[in-house]
Amino acid sequence: MEEKNKYILSILVDNEPGVLARVAGLFSGRGYNIESLCVAETTDPLVSRITMVTIGDTAIVEQIKKQLFKLINVIKVYDLTGTEYVQRELILIKVNAKPDHRAEILRIADIFRSKVVDVGPEHFTIEVTGSEEKLAAMLNLLKPIGIKEIARTGKIALARETK
Amino acid sequence: MKLTGAQILMEMLKQEGVDTIFGFPGGKVIDIYHELAKTDIKHILVRHEQGAIHAADGYARAGNRVGVCLVTSGPGATNTVTGIASAYMDSIPVVILTGQVPCHLIGNDAFQEVDIVGITRSCTKHNYLVKQTEDLARVVKEAFYLARSGRPGPVLIDIPQDVQQKEIVFKNPDNVNMRSYNPTYTPNMIQLKRAVQQLKKAKKPIIFSGGGVIRSNASEELTALAHTLHIPVTSSLMGLGSFPGTDPLWLGMLGMHGTYRANMSIHESDLIIAVGVRFDDRVTGKIDEFAPNAVIVHIDIDPTSIHKNIAVHTPVVGDCKITLGLLNTLIDQEDFTPVKENRKNWLEQIELWKQTSPFTYDQKNIIKPQYVIDKLYELTKGSAIITTEVGQNQMWAAQHYHFDHSGQFITSGGLGCMGFGLPAAIGAQVACPDRLVVDIAGDGSIQMNIQEIATAVQFNLPVKVVILNNQYLGMVRQWQELFYDKCYACTRMDHTPDFVKLAEAFGALGMKATQPEDVGPVLKEGLSSDKTVIMEFMVEQEESVYPMVPAGKAITEMLLA
Numbered sequence: 001m002e003e004k005n006k007y008i009l010s011i012l013v014d015n016e017p018g019v020l021a022r023v024a025g026l027f028s029g030r031g032y033n034i035e036s037l038c039v040a041e042t043t044d045p046l047v048s049r050i051t052m053v054t055i056g057d058t059a060i061v062e063q064i065k066k067q068l069f070k071l072i073n074v075i076k077v078y079d080l081t082g083t084e085y086v087q088r089e090l091i092l093i094k095v096n097a098k099p100d101h102r103a104e105i106l107r108i109a110d111i112f113r114s115k116v117v118d119v120g121p122e123h124f125t126i127e128v129t130g131s132e133e134k135l136a137a138m139l140n141l142l143k144p145i146g147i148k149e150i151a152r153t154g155k156i157a158l159a160r161e162t163k
Numbered sequence: 164m165k166l167t168g169a170q171i172l173m174e175m176l177k178q179e180g181v182d183t184i185f186g187f188p189g190g191k192v193i194d195i196y197h198e199l200a201k202t203d204i205k206h207i208l209v210r211h212e213q214g215a216i217h218a219a220d221g222y223a224r225a226g227n228r229v230g231v232c233l234v235t236s237g238p239g240a241t242n243t244v245t246g247i248a249s250a251y252m253d254s255i256p257v258v259i260l261t262g263q264v265p266c267h268l269i270g271n272d273a274f275q276e277v278d279i280v281g282i283t284r285s286c287t288k289h290n291y292l293v294k295q296t297e298d299l300a301r302v303v304k305e306a307f308y309l310a311r312s313g314r315p316g317p318v319l320i321d322i323p324q325d326v327q328q329k330e331i332v333f334k335n336p337d338n339v340n341m342r343s344y345n346p347t348y349t350p351n352m353i354q355l356k357r358a359v360q361q362l363k364k365a366k367k368p369i370i371f372s373g374g375g376v377i378r379s380n381a382s383e384e385l386t387a388l389a390h391t392l393h394i395p396v397t398s399s400l401m402g403l404g405s406f407p408g409t410d411p412l413w414l415g416m417l418g419m420h421g422t423y424r425a426n427m428s429i430h431e432s433d434l435i436i437a438v439g440v441r442f443d444d445r446v447t448g449k450i451d452e453f454a455p456n457a458v459i460v461h462i463d464i465d466p467t468s469i470h471k472n473i474a475v476h477t478p479v480v481g482d483c484k485i486t487l488g489l490l491n492t493l494i495d496q497e498d499f500t501p502v503k504e505n506r507k508n509w510l511e512q513i514e515l516w517k518q519t520s521p522f523t524y525d526q527k528n529i530i531k532p533q534y535v536i537d538k539l540y541e542l543t544k545g546s547a548i549i550t551t552e553v554g555q556n557q558m559w560a561a562q563h564y565h566f567d568h569s570g571q572f573i574t575s576g577g578l579g580c581m582g583f584g585l586p587a588a589i590g591a592q593v594a595c596p597d598r599l600v601v602d603i604a605g606d607g608s609i610q611m612n613i614q615e616i617a618t619a620v621q622f623n624l625p626v627k628v629v630i631l632n633n634q635y636l637g638m639v640r641q642w643q644e645l646f647y648d649k650c651y652a653c654t655r656m657d658h659t660p661d662f663v664k665l666a667e668a669f670g671a672l673g674m675k676a677t678q679p680e681d682v683g684p685v686l687k688e689g690l691s692s693d694k695t696v697i698m699e700f701m702v703e704q705e706e707s708v709y710p711m712v713p714a715g716k717a718i719t720e721m722l723l724a
Contacts (some may be wrong), residue, residue, distance in 0.1 A: 014343060018292075022284055029285045059470065066467040072289040072309065075343040 002057040006035065007081045008157055009065065011050040014073040015041055022071050023050060032056065032064050036089075036154030047075065051156045080157050087157035090129045092117070093139070096146035097124045105145060112138045123148060168296040168327040169194040172260070173202050175303035178335075181231050183207065183222065183593055185215040189235020190275060191262030194327040199233075207593060207622055210614035212239050214586040216246025217612070219257045221590030223250075224573045225548055225598075227380070229310050230257040230590065236264055237275030240321075241282065245580055247317045248286040252577025253401060254378055256315035258306050259287075265325040266294055280321050288316030296329040301336045308339045313346030314465040315378055346464060350481030350489065357477050358436070358460045359493045363502055365434035365458070367509045368394045371417060374401030374576065375439015375463055375483050377569040382406065384487035385438060391491065392499060393506045394436070395513055397425040399446050400561055401576040402439070408565030409545070414513065418446040419712045420558040424516035426710070426718040429454050431512070437461045439483045442472040443577070452717035462486050520710055520723040522562050530679050532556070532631040532702040536563035536603065538682050539629060542690060547599040548573065548591050552584040552608030554638035556631050558708040560603040582611025588626040589619050599627070599690065606632040606659045606699075613665070619695040620670040627689055630662060630699045633706065641707040645722070666697035675699045 013019045020039055027034050035053040042049050054064060061079075068077050080087075097105055097120075105124055109116055114128035128138055132155070139147070166174065172195060176184075183205045188196045199206060209215040212234045219230030234243055240261040250257050264273040280292045289309050291302045299322070306318040362368060376385050382405050389396050389412050396406040397414040406413060415422030417429060429435065435457045440446070447453040450472065461468075461475040462483060469478040479486055526534045536559050539547070549564050550573040551557040557574055566572045573591055575583040588602040602609075609630050619626050636654040643651050666673025672694045676685040682700060689698040710721035 018280065018284075021281070025284050059474075063467065063471060070465070070467050072341070072344050 002059070004055050004057050005081075007054050007056065007061045007079060008085070008087065008155060009052045009054060009068070010078040010080055010157060010159070011052060011068060011074060012042070012076040013048050013050055014075065015046050015048040016073060019048070019073045020050070022073060023068065026067055026071065027054075030067065032060065038154035038156050051154065053155050078159065080159055084160040085157050086160060087131060087155050088129050089132060089135055089153055089155050090127065091135055091139075091150055091152040093126045093128065093142060093150050094148040095124050095126065095142050096148060097122060101145050105142070108138065108141050114138070164333050165330050166333040167194070167198075167330045168299050168322065169198040171296065171299050171333055172303060172322070172327070173198045173204075174333065175300050176204060176231070177202065179229070179303070179307045181229075184231045184233050185209055185218040185222070185590065186233030187212050187215055187235070187239060189239045189262060191236040191264060191324050192233060192239075192260075194324065195233065195260070195262065195322070205593075207589070207618065209586065209618050211612065212242035213246050213582065214589070214612055214615040214618060216243040216250070216257065216259065217583050217586035218590035218593070218615075220246060220250045220255050221550060221573050221587030222594045223255050223257055223590070224587075225570055225591035225600075226594030227570060228256070228594075229307055230255070231260065232257060233260045234262070235275065236262045236279070237277045240277055240279040244282060244286065245578075247283055247319065249575045249578040249580040249583060250317040251286045251288065253374060253575065254315050255317065256310040257317045258310050259317060259319040261319060261321045262327070263292065263321045263323040266323045267325070269323065279319065283319050286317075287319050290319040290321070292321045293326050294323070296326050296331050299326065300334065304336050305339050305341060309344070313344075314375075347466075347480045348464070348482040348485050350462070350479045350486045352489070354477055354479045355486065355490055355493060358479065358490060359497060361434055361458050361460060361477060362392065362436070362494070363497070363499065365502075366505055367432045368392070368434040368436065369414075369428050369432040370394050370396040370406075371398070371429065371435050371437045371440055372396060372402040372405045373399040373438065373440030376402060376405035377439075379439065379464070379483040380569065381439070381484035381487050382569045384484055384491060386410070387491055388436070388487055388494070391494060393503050393510065395428060395510065397421070397429065399440055399443065399576070400574060403561055403572045404566035404569050405439075407567040409567055416561050418718065419448070420562065420708050420710065421718070422522070423519045423710055423721060423723065424513055426712070426721060427516045428513055429457075430717075430719045432457045435459045437475070438487065439463060441468040444472070447472060448712050448716055448718035448720075452719075520721075526679055528679065529703045530676065530682055530700055532559050532633070532700070532706055533563050534679065535629065535631060535682055535686075535700045535702065536560055538686055539601065540564045542683070542686050543599060543601070547571075547601045548595060550574065550584040550588040550591060550600065550602045552602070552604040552611075553579045553581045554605050554608060554636070555633075555641065555708050556603050556605040556608065556637075558638075559631070562708075581608035585609065585612050585626070585628060586615045588628070589615055589624055592619075592624040592626050593622075601627045601629060601690075604628055604630045605637055606630055606634060607636040607656055610659070616666065616669040616671055616695060616697070624695060625693050626695055628697045630697065631702050632659060632662075632699050633702050633704045634659065635704060638708070640705070644705070644707065645711070646713065662697050662699040669695075671695040671697055673697050673699070675701070677701045
């Protein structure tokens with residue numbers, strides 16, 4: 001069996017109701033995996049960009065790309081995997097902040113160049129963006145202190161321009 | 164010019180050349196029906212919406228144009244889903260018009276409301292909910308374009324009642340402009356030249372044709388290719404008729420119930436030219452053992468068909484007709500004389516295989532179902548349009564009737580949908596009023612849409628239904644016999660209606676044959692009638708379809724009897 005890998009796809013679609021349902025339905029109907037998904041309008045209000053991380057072997061992912069492109073509302077499918085691209089993810093982390101830990105939390109937040117966006121007597125909510133590795137590292141550091149809850153976006157990505 | 168949505172719909176249907184609609188009225192399409200009645204468009208009133216969609220499908224296949232079906236919201240719409248799925252699997256161009264509750268009620272669980280766009284998303288090529296009358300003309304134009312272009316398929320348009328009623332200034336959309344949809348018709352020539360070189364090297368080539376050849380009208384090009392290079396041809400169930408069934412190079416159908424020689428030829432071949440096929444599991448059997456020594460050239464208009472089930476060596480994305488035409492031109496420019504001379508051994512080998520299990524049966528004192536179809540073939544001189552239900556009747560029809568022309572064999576191939584044959588025959592008869600249309604049915608499947616006999620009678624459609632009555636759900640019974648210790652769980656149907664009386668009750672002609680010697684006379688009389696006819700044949704109850712490749716086995720592992 002060929003190894004399964006993560007693939008990151010950037011998909012331009014018509015900005016119309018139901019298009020996300022078509023894309024998501026394609027994945028559920030054909031048994032493909034969605035690891036993360038991000039959708040928003042582009043600078044052209046008629047077009048949205050879906051950034052999706054999927055898992056599969058080469059043949060499956062080839063088929064996924066073709067099936068996506070076959071959807072009438074899909075304009076373009078870019079496979080960023082293995083190319084030069086920048087990617088970001090954003091997490092909001094609500095962390096327990098008892099007096100003993102407040103300074104340490106702020107130090108960690110500073111190291112990761114993140115921002116405290118909400119403060120309370122018992123918690124901080126921190127906004128952090130970055131690569132998957134960076135976010136994992138930060139979560140690891142905060143875990144012992146006590147993470148109350150997190151909300152995270154899927155990955156977004158853009159290809160690098162050739163220099 | 165100010166028009167209502169319903170009037171705009173009629174205007175657009177006329178522009179698309181629609182002359183027939185199969186449908187069933189209801190509360191949320193009254194406005195459309197009100198306008199329809201004022202046009203010249205013929206409306207065939209079915210008895211169940213599933214009949215409408217299958218009839219539109221049969222009409223599309225026999226008439227080689229887009230079939231149209233019109234139903235109301237809610238149950239009207241959901242009743243078409245099976246037929247839409249069938250058309251989708253078989254790539255048949257149909258446009259389904261459904262009524263919908265008014266926009267302000269959508270989402271409120273209104274009376275007869277259903278999210279049909281949501282329900283059919285995965286079984287249509289595309290679908291639309293039209294929320295503004297202003298969009299309607301463009302959507303209808305796009306829908307017809309989508310249905311018939313590229314890889315054809317069903318397209319559904321859901322039209323809320325207020326959208327039908329609103330009056331606006333009608334603007335004719337001049338052309339379809341869809342930036343995200345551009346089917347590839349012309350193939351990559353580098354790939355095609357590779358195919359030519361592979362054809363030059365091949366000693367044991369075979370052509371495998373499918374429904375795509377029929378959809379793109381490429382029979383002539385396919386036949387020319389086979390004849391020029393002396394290449395034998397096999398087809399999937401959907402491809403029957405794409406190559407003449409009486410041609411000496413014809414091997415018969417491939418796959419689970421294919422001929423011994425077709426399955427052996429594919430297995431032994433060193434080159435497969437696969438055209439308009441999708442390597443369905445019913446054709447390949449066990450994938451790992453499919454055609455182990457063959458280089459595969461796969462021509463198809465849909466890129467997702469390529470490399471989906473089988474890894475191929477030379478993928479060619481393009482329209483079958485255009486691609487085969489170009490391939491034939493390339494071949495004409497090369498010297499193939501030595502190749503053709505080399506073909507003798509291969510064709511001789513195939514001739515030997517031909518002698519194994521050539522669909523034989525022993526016609527003794529109980530009617531054999533195969534005999535009925537052989538007789539039907541003989542009496543119709545192979546010229547009828549044949550539709551089928553699904554199961555043994557379908558396989559015997561595929562094996563024993565020989566199809567010389569595209570569009571002559573109409574069957575629910577991909578979905579395998581019982582109840583398809585009769586309404587499809589009605590559609591085919593409407594498309595081809597001068598042809599003889601015969602539905603080959605089983606006693607089980609005919610009962611799934613038997614109500615459509617009333618439609619045929621009402622519209623003077625002289626379709627002929629041949630029921631092979633074995634008082635079983637025969638194909639499942641056959642599996643139970645072979646793989647489930649002969650435990651015939653719930654497949655016995657020993658009470659079927661009196662089909663003769665039933666036919667008469669509908670106003671059709673009913674006939675029945677119980678003895679082999681009756682088969683010919685019943686067929687002769689039934690086929691020559693100008694009425695809708697049901698002919699029932701009491702056949703050998705436990706007859707099975709052979710050869711048979713058990714599920715999951717290689718296609719060479721055929722059970723021959």
